[in-house]
Amino acid sequence: MYAKIQETAEWLKGRMPSKPETAIILGTGLGHLSEEIQTECTIPYSEIPNFPVSTVEGHSGQLIFGKLGGKDIMAMQGRFHYYEGYSMKEVTFPIRVMYELGIKTLFVSNAAGGTNPGFRIGDLMIITDQINYMPENPLRGENIPTGPRFPDMSEAYDPLLIELADKIAAEKGIKVKHGVYLATQGPTYETPSEYRMFAHWGADAVGMSTVPEVIVARHSGIRCFGISIITDLGVNGKIVKVTHENVQKAANEAQPRMAAIMREMIARS
Numbered sequence: 001m002y003a004k005i006q007e008t009a010e011w012l013k014g015r016m017p018s019k020p021e022t023a024i025i026l027g028t029g030l031g032h033l034s035e036e037i038q039t040e041c042t043i044p045y046s047e048i049p050n051f052p053v054s055t056v057e058g059h060s061g062q063l064i065f066g067k068l069g070g071k072d073i074m075a076m077q078g079r080f081h082y083y084e085g086y087s088m089k090e091v092t093f094p095i096r097v098m099y100e101l102g103i104k105t106l107f108v109s110n111a112a113g114g115t116n117p118g119f120r121i122g123d124l125m126i127i128t129d130q131i132n133y134m135p136e137n138p139l140r141g142e143n144i145p146t147g148p149r150f151p152d153m154s155e156a157y158d159p160l161l162i163e164l165a166d167k168i169a170a171e172k173g174i175k176v177k178h179g180v181y182l183a184t185q186g187p188t189y190e191t192p193s194e195y196r197m198f199a200h201w202g203a204d205a206v207g208m209s210t211v212p213e214v215i216v217a218r219h220s221g222i223r224c225f226g227i228s229i230i231t232d233l234g235v236n237g238k239i240v241k242v243t244h245e246n247v248q249k250a251a252n253e254a255q256p257r258m259a260a261i262m263r264e265m266i267a268r269s
């Protein structure tokens, strides 16, 4: 496993136009930020040795290298989801590679269902913490020696980055919420009872991604920052049928606000 990670990292090092310390994962319908990247090089996942291949609609599946906010960055356009059938090791393989490439900070984005009664569709939720409700932990098995066997998760999302995001959002007049993101394996959206249970557990939003990537990033000491776009509501009395199309549409409308915050954070960090 570790040998494969290193092999992929070496292959990419031979093709990267720069040495970025910041990586971004663009989630469902969140391609907007990628349009703002001054792209220097794109590499389809299918060309990268040992990389899984993305299949889900709305994910084109490529690495982008370029500049955002004046900084060198790499971006994953499209991620690997557990519900697609990938193993946890495959889902998080790109994060392992990022560490080998010298990435220090990871920005993640996703679409999520709001379980907090104070949320509205289209809200941006800065992720303050996470709950792993997926059936497995990506660190299960032999410990890869980039981090400890039993990693601390007391600050999964970096408090200083959250502070910076709040400051930038206030300056730009962008309203943001804070909350805890819970990941299920999907691919079903939640029943009303499941939404209620997750809210009782302390979740403010529910989705099908991000948690494995952040676990692996933290294992390697990568700082993480995340934003969920609330695309539907799992709140008693406000539950309507969720469709992938509606999720994409709501994400699309909110993404310029999310992109503005992340771009400025990258520029200043």
Ligand code: HPA
Binding pocket: 111, 112, 113, 114, 188, 189, 190, 206, 207, 208, 231, 232, 234, 242, 247
């Ligand atoms: N549940 C799970 N995943 C999601 C949701 C949801 O309500 N909305 C967008 N992704």
